[in-house]
Amino acid sequence: MEFVLIALAILVVALVTGVSLLVGRGRRTLRLDDDAAAGTTLTRPPIAPDPTSGATAADLYTGPPAPAAPAEAEPVPVELPPAEPEPGLLFETPLPSAGRLVRLRSRLARSQSSLGRGLLTVLAREKLTEDDWEEVEETLLAADIGVGATTQIVQRLRTQSLVLATASGTQLRDLVVRELTAVLGPDLDRTLHTDRHDGRPAVVLVVGVNGAGKTTTVGKIARVLVGDGKSVVLGAADTFRAAAADQLETWGERVGVLTVRGREGGDPASVAFEAVRTGIEGEVDAVLVDTAGRLHTKSGLMDELGKVKRVVEKHGPVDEVLLVLDATTGQNGVVQARVFTEAVAVTGVVLTKLDGTAKGGIVVSVQRELGIPVKLIGLGEGPDDLAPFEPEAFAEAIVGG
Numbered sequence: 001m002e003f004v005l006i007a008l009a010i011l012v013v014a015l016v017t018g019v020s021l022l023v024g025r026g027r028r029t030l031r032l033d034d035d036a037a038a039g040t041t042l043t044r045p046p047i048a049p050d051p052t053s054g055a056t057a058a059d060l061y062t063g064p065p066a067p068a069a070p071a072e073a074e075p076v077p078v079e080l081p082p083a084e085p086e087p088g089l090l091f092e093t094p095l096p097s098a099g100r101l102v103r104l105r106s107r108l109a110r111s112q113s114s115l116g117r118g119l120l121t122v123l124a125r126e127k128l129t130e131d132d133w134e135e136v137e138e139t140l141l142a143a144d145i146g147v148g149a150t151t152q153i154v155q156r157l158r159t160q161s162l163v164l165a166t167a168s169g170t171q172l173r174d175l176v177v178r179e180l181t182a183v184l185g186p187d188l189d190r191t192l193h194t195d196r197h198d199g200r201p202a203v204v205l206v207v208g209v210n211g212a213g214k215t216t217t218v219g220k221i222a223r224v225l226v227g228d229g230k231s232v233v234l235g236a237a238d239t240f241r242a243a244a245a246d247q248l249e250t251w252g253e254r255v256g257v258l259t260v261r262g263r264e265g266g267d268p269a270s271v272a273f274e275a276v277r278t279g280i281e282g283e284v285d286a287v288l289v290d291t292a293g294r295l296h297t298k299s300g301l302m303d304e305l306g307k308v309k310r311v312v313e314k315h316g317p318v319d320e321v322l323l324v325l326d327a328t329t330g331q332n333g334v335v336q337a338r339v340f341t342e343a344v345a346v347t348g349v350v351l352t353k354l355d356g357t358a359k360g361g362i363v364v365s366v367q368r369e370l371g372i373p374v375k376l377i378g379l380g381e382g383p384d385d386l387a388p389f390e391p392e393a394f395a396e397a398i399v400g401g
């Protein structure tokens with residue numbers, strides 16, 4: 001009898017524990033479901049841009065908002081009803097990105113006149129004095145190239161004094177281009193990982209402080225990818241500013257790309273998770289996630305970013321974490337950047353607003369100080385003013401001629 005009572009007691013304890021575990025799990029699920037279901041909307045542009053390039057935005061329309069899968073649970077499949085194109089609406093078809101830097105070279109006019117022309121003017125003098133070399137050094141430093149690279153360039157030019165003395169205008173120009181290219185890291189791998197792989201889309205997180213040009217950059221990258229014939233889903237994980245999601249949605253709509261967004265103040269990680277899930281279900285090439293750049297505290301922002309990345313990684317590894325930096329903030333930008341690199345493993349830098357600064361040398365110091373390649377540069381506010389960074393073409397553009 002005593003034995004039976006003990007067995008019964010054990011059974012009761014086991015049952016109570018099991019149920020509370022289930023409820024606990026249910027609550028977590030409910031909380032996440034609630035959060036996303038309350039606000040996540042899948043914004044579908046009306047027509048697919050290119051029905052031949054994998055899944056299109058219209059293919060991905062899910063009708064009413066799909067419940068978000070909690071980070072720990074199995075994803076709920078997204079239903080993909082047939083696309084219903086609305087006649088009369090056209091999407092823009094951006095040009096492919098190849099050769100953009102050459103096309104946009106005139107945007108670097110400010111750097112060209114201060115750095116490029118500054119260097120050529122001094123180096124063209126008949127006999128270079130110590131004062132002249134100092135001027136070369138000052139010109140390089142004023143362009144934010146940084147002390148290390150400046151020293152390297154000046155030393156190398158000095159060893160070629162004899163060549164300089166007899167060089168023609170063109171030879172001088174070529175020499176300066178060569179030396180600048182050398183400090184721009186011509187051998188760094190700048191591949192943007194935006195191709196589908198292992199049966200899933202590439203996932204790109206875009207981070208940076210507010211105002212650096214994050215949202216604009218996500219929109220521009222989406223255009224580059226669409227222009228290159230790829231299918232894309234956008235995730236508006238900057239839930240702190242409703243306007244940021246609206247802005248992103250507009251970028252997406254223009255090229256027929258779907259935007260997954262959440263309600264203002266919602267959980268950014270949940271929106272990012274949903275965006276990636278939608279991209280996986282829709283078999284797109286790439287999912288681009290815009291993140292917030294503003295929070296009450298710096299550590300809060302970094303914790304949030306870390307969380308977004310961890311939650312997204314439940315689907316698989318993140319392929320790119322792009323840090324967007326405003327080139328006009330100079331060395332401050334580098335300091336900011338370091339904080340981000342400590343929070344998330346940044347794989348590439350996007351340097352924006354290079355059209356608005358004479359300090360094009362910032363590319364060099366950013367790369368040297370962070371040890372991360374600049375992969376893209378922003379050269380204007382126009383929708384296609386974003387170019388893949390190519391060291392030689394950049395040096396050519398800065399030197400001019």
Ligand SMILES: Nc1nc2c(ncn2[C@@H]2O[C@H](COP(=O)(O)OP(=O)(O)OP(=O)(O)O)[C@@H](O)[C@H]2O)c(=O)[nH]1
Pocket residue numbers: 208209210211212213214215216217238241244292293294352353354355356377378379380381385
């Ligand atoms: N001239 C120039 N302006 C740019 C460039 N990239 C972005 N901008 C402008 O910079 C401003 C800020 O861009 P956003 O994309 O809103 O910046 P954000 O980092 O997303 O800012 P939050 O949404 O506030 O976090 C906008 O006016 C953009 O047009 C660029 O390469 N050149």
